[in-house]
Amino acid sequence: MEREQGPTLTHVVVLSFPIQGHINPMLQFSKRLASKGLKVTLLSTNSIVKSMEGQASSVTIEPIADDSGEYPTVETMEAYTERFKVMFSHSLEDLIERNKSIGYATKLVVYDSILPWALEVAKQHGVGGAPFITQSCTIAAIFYHLFQGRITLPLQVSEVSLPSLPLLRIDDMPSFISQPDLYPLLLRLCVDQFHNFHEVNWVFCSSFDKLEEEVVSWISSQWPIKNIGPTIPSMYLDKRLKDDKNYDLSLFKPNVDACMKWLDLKETGTVVYVSFGSLAALGVEQMEEVALGLKRSNKYFLWVVRETETKKLPTNFIEETTERGLVVTWCPQLEVLSHKAIGCFVTHCGWNSTLEALSLGVPLVAMPQWTDQTTNSKFVMDVWKIGIRVKVDDKGMVTREEIELCINEVMGEKREEMKRHAIKWKKLAIEALDEGGSSDKNIDEFVEKITHT
Known part of the structure; x- marks a missing residue:
């Protein structure tokens, strides 16, 4: 059941990279946090915010300041992320001040893990940060092994053996690893996301424990992983979030x-x-x-x-x-x-x-x-x-x-x-998000911690 807003008046900012496959799971997590009594603001670009007008009433949706409306492509990604960083910094500062004036303390920025600079920006404004991984725990583990130097590119073997994972052929590996020359910038984004994981208290992932038990167990020994999925609307799972029937964002008009x-x-x-x-x-x-x-x-x-x-x-x-x-x-x-x-x-x-x-x-x-x-x-x-x-x-x-x-x-x-x-x-999947399930407990523990610090 949804809980009424508690007396702590805790505010969490959520920042996603502005593409549909990243926004949807982070917005669903935002709805879960709001249902537990947090004030949640999702920051995104003007074009995304306009497409979500009137939706997700439990979450405040705000545009990032001075957004040009440009949609990132593989070719423009580097320049786009640099400008996105500057825009986010201004918007976060403004948001913190506005919420302070109405009695909300901004405690944390939950940021898309491929935007690791968001942690530094948050800290500059006196706020903590927690990365959100929009892919599976397995994919996160594979790129973390690459970050740690346990995988060498280009791959010189036909099969790759990694802790807690089945034997993977080259064509089972993420394409950025099996074909590293095709998208070097995207490969770097996937690897660099881990460079400040040691500074955070939570790493959220769009998965659930029983789906990836072995790799979750291994990852837990490396950083503070918290699975909070499946990140799909509640109507299709536990049905505990009122009116949560869709993602509230579709960049294409469905028939x-x-x-x-x-x-x-x-x-x-x-x-x-x-x-x-x-x-x-x-x-x-x-x-x-x-x-x-x-x-x-x-x-x-x-x-x-x-x-x-x-x-x-x-x-x-x-x-x-x-x-x-x-x-x-x-x-x-x-x-x-x-x-x-x-x-x-x-x-x-x-x-x-x-x-x-x-x-x-x-x-x-x-x-x-x-x-x-x-x-x-x-x-x-x-x-x-x-x-x-x-x-x-x-x-x-x-x-x-x-x-x-x-x-x-x-x-x-x-x-x-x-x-x-x-x-x-x-x-x-339903069990994970239902009351007392693994993902539900992870969200409850996070909310309890963030509202009492």
Whole structure:
């Protein structure tokens, strides 16, 4: 149950990197903190704040001062983060003074872990800091090993053995490590996040203890990890947060009615849901293979193809598949995944999508593209056993035959086994955030500590 605001009047600032996959889990954590009696302010850019107007009433959403509205790209990341740092410093100082005048003490900045400079900025203003990891504990551990020098790049071995983790092939490793020359700046961001972890009292992670037990145990010996997930709206988990039905942020307009009305007409477990998230862009040839794989599977399918990607679809594909398929530019993913008609999810295995599928008991066909998705796919198939990872050919392509094969396995001969594992993880995800669960206790302990210091 939500607790009324306590007498401590404690204020926490939350700072995320301004992309949807980072804001959503941090906003969900903010809602949890607000439900425990803290005053929480999420700082973000003007463009993000405008898209969230009228949402997340339990959390104050404020724009960062002097924001140009520019959206960061891989190429502009370094310059953007430098300017973001200056803007944040001014906004934090203003926020602290304003809250002090109305009786709130700003105690802590919870910051996106890839923005480690936020800790120094917070300290300059007399406030503590705690990093928030938006990926899995496993990914954090792998990059921490690289930070510590236990992994040497470029990799000279075919398999990597690390404490508390299964044996990882090179193509199981995060792509920034397996292909370090492709995105050197992003690799540096992932490694540099750890340089001041020894100065903090809490490191929050968007996961839950039983999902990654061994690696959580190992990480706990290195820094003060606190899992607080799954970071998805309460309605789909413990249902204890009133009106918490969605993320309150979508940079794309979902086709809600079209999706849900179409799904309502389908029988239980008969639809393949396909989405590669808000960032991944498939090549024209790969898009054609996915399209023809779906066609060959002879299953109903709901495919999210962002507006910028629709031109890559094969000619007349939509017209030729109207009886079995629906292609939309965006959809309400949580509503879709929780619908009885969904039989499996063909996904890039971004961490948020993976957590959503785990939390809602949906088997996966894993088709990773880059960054942490390859490692998440390894765990989906070999550790959590809730899906199949596609195989790529010698050109790095996933063929139509492979897509058809994987869909038919997950929806056919392996269906019962994978559904059984998926339901197990769904129950454990709900248990983690329910009253007295591991994530709920971690949040309670943090709130108790922060309000009495």
